[in-house]
Amino acid sequence: MALGPLLFGASSTLLNADHYGVYFKGMPVWNGKVLRRHGDVFERTSRGYYRAHGRADDTMNLGGVKVSSVEIEKVCNAVDESILETAAVGVPPPGGGPDKLVIAVVFKDPQGSKGNLNSLKVSFNSALQKKLNPLFKVSHIVALPSLPRTATNKVMRRSLRQQFSQIGSKL
Structure with missing residues (x-):
């Protein structure tokens, strides 16, 4: 899906990224203007309606x-x-193959919760x-003091995926 380039509330610059490259590079031109890339996945139904499926980078294939x-x-x-919040990330294994499900966990009390990661993994698997x-099977749990967030408070799962991919052989 693409949006008109002049959209109220849309960003005009990005911190630490190429704004043009992220939103406009490779997009088609409509009415003389380059369309803006949209970050959500949409499905067009057989009746011609559209169904939103959420962020493109927030889905995984398990x-x-x-x-x-x-x-x-x-x-x-x-x-x-004891869980404050979690972030689920699909991490590709170093040698290829299906993504491994890694859960980042932030505990309400970070001091007393790190010892129960194995039992928490069993509980996650059972519930899922x-x-x-x-x-569905959780491959690994990583305890974090907080989740990385954007300026608008959205969880940056892409950042977690990158971080976990770098330690992929240990997962």
């Missing part, structure tokens, strides 16, 4: 099943009262398999 990070996080956040898909 064992042939496309799933939204938000769906996984909703289940994981409810597993234990019961509530979403029996094939």
Whole structure:
């Protein structure tokens, strides 16, 4: 999907990135103006309507099943009262193959929660398999003091994916 280049509320610059490269490079021209790339995935239904599927970089393919990070996080956040928030990221393994599901966890009390990551992994797997898909499996849990966020408070899963890919052989 593309948007008209002059959109109220759209950014005009990016910090630490090429604004033109991210939003306009390679996009078609309409009415003499280059269209702006949109970051969400949309599906056109057989009746001609459009259905929004969320951020393009916030979906992953786990064992042939496309799933939204938000769906996984909703289940994981409810597993234990000690969890403040989670971020689900699909990390490609170093040698190729299906993505590994890595969950970044922020605990309400970071001091007392790091010892239970193995039991938390078992709980996450059980909940995900019961509530979403029996094939889903958490490969690794990473405890963080906070999740990386944009200026508008959106979780930067792309940043987490990059970080976890660099330590991929340990996952």
